Amino acid sequence: MINVANLSKRYGHYVAVDNVSFACEPGTVTGFLGPNGAGKSTTLRMVTGLTPPTAGRVTIDGLPYADLPNPGRLVGVMLDAAAQHPGRTGLETLKLTAQLLRFPSSRAAEMLERVGLSDAAKRRVGNYSLGMRQRLGIASALLGDPAVLVLDEPANGMDPEGIRWMRGLLQDFAAGGGTVLLSSHLLGEVQATVDRLVVIGNGKIVAQGTLDELLAGAGTVVRALDTPSLAAALATAGLSVDRRPDGSLHTGAGAEQVGRIAAATGAVLLELGEGGGLEELFFALTNSGADVKVAA
Amino acid sequence: MSTALAAEPYTASRTIAPQSFLTLTAVEIRKMVTTRSGRWVLGLVMAIPVVALAWLLTHTTQIPPGWGIYSAMVMPVVGMAVPLVGLLAMTAEWTQRTALTTFTLSPRRGRVLGAKFLASIALALAVLAVVFVVLLGGVALGGLISGQTPSYAGIGHGLSGFVVLSILQVTMAAGFGALTAQTAVAVACFYVAPTLWGLIGPLVFKSNEQWLNVFSAFERLSSDRPFDNLSHSLTAVACWVLLPAAVGVVRSMRREVK
Numbered sequence: 001m002i003n004v005a006n007l008s009k010r011y012g013h014y015v016a017v018d019n020v021s022f023a024c025e026p027g028t029v030t031g032f033l034g035p036n037g038a039g040k041s042t043t044l045r046m047v048t049g050l051t052p053p054t055a056g057r058v059t060i061d062g063l064p065y066a067d068l069p070n071p072g073r074l075v076g077v078m079l080d081a082a083a084q085h086p087g088r089t090g091l092e093t094l095k096l097t098a099q100l101l102r103f104p105s106s107r108a109a110e111m112l113e114r115v116g117l118s119d120a121a122k123r124r125v126g127n128y129s130l131g132m133r134q135r136l137g138i139a140s141a142l143l144g145d146p147a148v149l150v151l152d153e154p155a156n157g158m159d160p161e162g163i164r165w166m167r168g169l170l171q172d173f174a175a176g177g178g179t180v181l182l183s184s185h186l187l188g189e190v191q192a193t194v195d196r197l198v199v200i201g202n203g204k205i206v207a208q209g210t211l212d213e214l215l216a217g218a219g220t221v222v223r224a225l226d227t228p229s230l231a232a233a234l235a236t237a238g239l240s241v242d243r244r245p246d247g248s249l250h251t252g253a254g255a256e257q258v259g260r261i262a263a264a265t266g267a268v269l270l271e272l273g274e275g276g277g278l279e280e281l282f283f284a285l286t287n288s289g290a291d292v293k294v295a296a
Numbered sequence: 297m298s299t300a301l302a303a304e305p306y307t308a309s310r311t312i313a314p315q316s317f318l319t320l321t322a323v324e325i326r327k328m329v330t331t332r333s334g335r336w337v338l339g340l341v342m343a344i345p346v347v348a349l350a351w352l353l354t355h356t357t358q359i360p361p362g363w364g365i366y367s368a369m370v371m372p373v374v375g376m377a378v379p380l381v382g383l384l385a386m387t388a389e390w391t392q393r394t395a396l397t398t399f400t401l402s403p404r405r406g407r408v409l410g411a412k413f414l415a416s417i418a419l420a421l422a423v424l425a426v427v428f429v430v431l432l433g434g435v436a437l438g439g440l441i442s443g444q445t446p447s448y449a450g451i452g453h454g455l456s457g458f459v460v461l462s463i464l465q466v467t468m469a470a471g472f473g474a475l476t477a478q479t480a481v482a483v484a485c486f487y488v489a490p491t492l493w494g495l496i497g498p499l500v501f502k503s504n505e506q507w508l509n510v511f512s513a514f515e516r517l518s519s520d521r522p523f524d525n526l527s528h529s530l531t532a533v534a535c536w537v538l539l540p541a542a543v544g545v546v547r548s549m550r551r552e553v554k
Contacts (some may be wrong), residue, residue: 049403070313
C-alpha cells in the first residue's frame with residue numbers, strides 16, 4: 001500500500017535520508033523508529049508529498065502522493081498536532097476538512113464525538129491541550145474514511161488513557177484492513193502497538209522486520225544471588241557476557257542454555273528472561289551509546 | 297496483536313473525484329472568515345463605514361449628504377483595510393504552521409495559492425458590496441434627516457473604480473504575504489514600502505519616480521480616465537503587484553513545510 005523505494009534527501013552536503021526502502025501492507029501497523037534527527041520526519045514528509053525527494057520515489061496505492069485525486073480520501077495524515085490554526089474552533093477545523101473531502105458538514109461533529117472532543121467543539125484550538133490537539137488531528141486524519149494512516153508521534157502529549165485509546169484505535173484500523181505507518185519515541189508504546197518495525201539511524205535503515213523477528217536475537221538477561229560466579233560459569237561455557245549497570249548479566253545465548261549452566265553450577269537465579277525489549281534493540285541498532293547509560 | 301490480514305488491495309483512489317478549483321476557493325474563503333484574526337479584520341472593515349456614517353449623519357448641515365463626499369471619506373480607508381484579509385490568508389499558513397495540514401490535504405500547491413488569490417479578491421468584493429449598500433443607505437438617510445435632496449452623482453464610476461482598486465490592492469497584499477510568509481513583514485511591505493517610495497522617490501529620481509509610484513498608478517487606474525500614463529501605471533503595477541505575487545507563488549511552492 002505504501003511503497004518507499006530508494007528514497008534519499010540531501011540538503012547541500014548533509015544527507016538527511018539515505019537510500020531508504022520499505023513497504024507497508026494492508027492490515028499491519030508499521031512503527032518507524034529512530035533517534036531525533038535520524039530522518040524520520042523528513043521521510044514522512046516525502047511520503048506525504050510535502051518535501052520532494054532528491055532521489056527515489058514513494059507511491060501510495062501505486063500513485064505518488066501528489067497525484068492522488070483527493071489525498072485525504074485515501075490517506076489520513078497527522079504530522080504535527082500543533083499545525084492547526086489556534087484561532088479556529090475544533091468543530092470549524094473539521095468542517096473545513098469535510099468540505100474539502102466532500103463529506104457532509106455533519107461529519108465534523110461525528111468525528112469529534114468519535115475522538116471524545118464533543119464538549120470542546122466550540123472552543124478555539126488555541127485553548128486545547130496537546131493531547132486534545134492530537135485527538136483533533138486524529139479526527140481530521142480519519143474524517144475522509146481513509147485506507148492508510150500516516151502519523152508522526154501520535155501519542156506525544158497524551159495521558160495514559162489517551163495512549164491506550166490510540167493503541168486500540170490503530171489496531172482496530174489495521175484489523176479492518178487499514179495500513180498504518182507511525183513514528184514514535186515511546187518505545188514501550190511502539191512495542192505494544194506495532195506488527196512491523198523500520199528502524200532508521202543517521203538517515204539509513206538499520207533494521208526492519210516483524211517485531212518478533214527483531215526481538216528474537218535479543219539474547220537473555222539473568223540475575224543471580226552470586227552474580228560474579230555465574231558470570232564466570234557462563235564465560236567458562238564459552239558465552240560472551242556483559243555486566244549491566246543494574247547488576248544483571250546479558251548474554252547472547254537462549255534462556256534454556258543459561259538456565260542449564262546455572263543449574264549445573266548450583267547458582268541461585270533471581271531473574272531469567274528475554275534480553276531486554278525494544279529499548280535495548282533500539283539503542284544497539286542506533287548507536288545512541290550516551291543515551292543507554294542515561295536510560296539504564 | 298494482529299498479524300497481517302489478507303486484505304483486498306485498495307484501489308478506490310482511481311474512482312475518487314479530484315478536488316475542484318471551486319471547492320478549493322470556497323474552502324479558502326471559509327478559512328478567512330472562521331479565524332479570530334480574520335473576524336477582527338472583517339469587523340474592523342465593517343465598523344469603518346458605520347462609524348464614519350454616524351459622524352456624517354450628525355453633521356448634515358455642514359456636509360450635505362451625497363454619494364461623492366460620503367464615499368470619498370469612507371472607501372479609501374476600507375480599501376486599505378480589506379486587503380489585510382488576503383495577506384493574512386497567505387501568511388497564516390506559515391506563521392500558524394497550518395501549511396502542513398493544508399498542503400497534505402491539497403498537495404498541488406499552485407492550485408491552493410491560486411484559490412487563495414481568488415478567494416481574497418472575492419471576499420474583498422463581497423465586503424465592498426456590503427459597504428456600498430451601507431453607504432447608499434447612509435446617503436438616503438442623510439437626505440431624510442436633513443430634508444435635502446441627496447446627490448448620487450458618480451456612483452457608476454465609483455463602483456467600477458473600487459472594483460479595480462480592490463483587485464489590485466488585494467493581489468498586492470496577498471502577493472507580499474506569499475513572498476514573506478511573515479505577517480508583520482508583509483504588512484510593513486504593503487503599507488510602508490510604497491509610502492516610503494512616495495516620499496523618497498521624488499527626491500532621488502525626480503519625475504522618473506512616477507514609473508514606480510504604485511499609489512498614483514492605482515489612483516489613475518481606478519479613476520474615470522484609467523488609460524492616462526498607462527506605461528507608468530503598468531510598470532508600477534508590474535513591479536509592486538505582479539512581481540511580488542509571482543515570486544511569492546514560486547517561493548511558496550518550494551518553501552519547506554516544517
